[in-house]
Amino acid sequence: MEKPKKVLIAGASGALGFEIVKYMSSQGYQLRVLTTSDEGKEKLKPYCNEIWKADASKETSKIKDITAGVDTVVSALGNSVSLFTPNDRSFYEIDYQSNKNLLQDAERNNVKRFVYISIKGADSNKDYNVANAHKLFEQELKASSLQYTILRPVGFFSGIHDLAIMAKRKLIPIVGDGSATTNSIHHKDLAKVVIRYVDSGPEVIEIGGPQIHTRLEMANMIKEAIGGKIIKIPEIVADAGLALPKFFEDFHDKLDYFKYITTRDMIGEKNGTTTFKEYLDNLDKSELP
Template sequence: MDTVLVAGATGYLGRYIVNELSDHGYKVKVLVRNPKSLNHQGKYFEPAVINKINEIIEGDITKPKTLKGMCTGVDYVFTSVGITKQKDGLTYMDVDYQGNLNLLREAESSNVKKFMYIHVLGDHLDVPVLQAKKRFVQELKQSPINHLIVKPTGYFSDLTEYLEMAAKGKVYLIGDGNNKMNPIHGRDLAKFCVNHFEKDNVELEVGGPEVLSYKKIATLAFKSLNQKEKVMSVPIWIVKPLIRMLKIFNKRYYALALFFCTVMTNDIVASTYGKIKLETYYKEYVVKRKENR
């Protein structure tokens, strides 16, 4: 039975990965900062995974000393570690680049067979978070360890923000809202990753089963809440100067704003995979949120 070390096991995708690996017969070892979080559902009602785990290691990929020896006896390493918002004094370079690099170096010292990394589709987009991820990918490709890089279009969890805006009465879009993407559910993405686990030294692009415009995503959010649709499109010529001002006064929010502005004004589409539709996710999320109030 091969052993897989999962970094990011308490995150949206990580929980589904743990489930899928366990169901496929792998021995699952997880690296987490807070083991207690494994006992309950995630922020987006992802499953608790404590019963799917064989071994828990408490550590932090931004602190190399906490990683020593953790890859001993490990056949594969999987990491979906990354941040959307820069907080707690940590930057994208600290986490998405250096943190994953720390884990890679530890894997190399233990002769791990393969290192799987969850990147993101959009290498052509020039934003800070992607620069950090792309820099790590360069290091991974130069490593003596076999690698597998998966590049999803975007998670359903990220689009929960549209549901939250709709719940407050209005959804704001940057630009005309006609750009498209095919986001993917964490469960479907986990299945894709594990089903392709044996591939070596390749990059795989993947998206969900439906290609949707941002206008359509907003419509689905209101429909799931049984609310009247109210969407406001903010012209890009208004948004860009505001983002430039953020660069002067708040670089952290600047990076986040630039990322979302860039994504919403570009098509992010990959080969379709999976069965779970965004509307289904939205409706289930609304029900679970009511149940957990």
């Protein structure tokens, strides 16, 4: 299959975006990348000559014609869902507005295709603020003139990093009985999945990793690798906590979504080779706060 003339990767210096950049660079793709920081620019220099620095959510003049001459846009733009990472901007600004601005530029420049990394739960009947921003952009993308593929990962191993941090602090909380299942994926494996759909693919696909585990099984693997005590929190207790006044809106929204994903089966198409145990075995425990 002939490779596209040029691919724009947004969110290029993030954990997933950077893996996409490295892999596509190794495969000979022509790349243009978008990052928001000088640190990101330095990180990307070995892999790409066309590096744009801008906040796509508000610096629209700085991203004007960023998609000119581009065949496919790959967006890994997204706010952190970690409970331990405070966000200086809202999910609406990053996950919706940034991507909408890129999409509008892509339509003006007759870009053929847009690959968007969304989130499992974007199609939920309940409007979780974390997932709702993705849902809003998915609607924009579906209504656009571009061909598209929306990837909804069921979860990243790095997204379970919060439990590893808690384990180092001696507690591993589980909401409910831990019977809900998932097949989370390593972001390096997901990067290879993304590239599969750069030229063509289904409109929406839910992506998972190679193995399915219950949340309790994963908690026990974390306990074995790091230590800590597993604490089961009844859903009614978690709901009571979520009903408290929202002094910290960002934290409350993340906690609400955390409860949602950890008490429901989150299964996607099996991909990749890296297991959760391998991820834990290679985790640098000294870097956990």
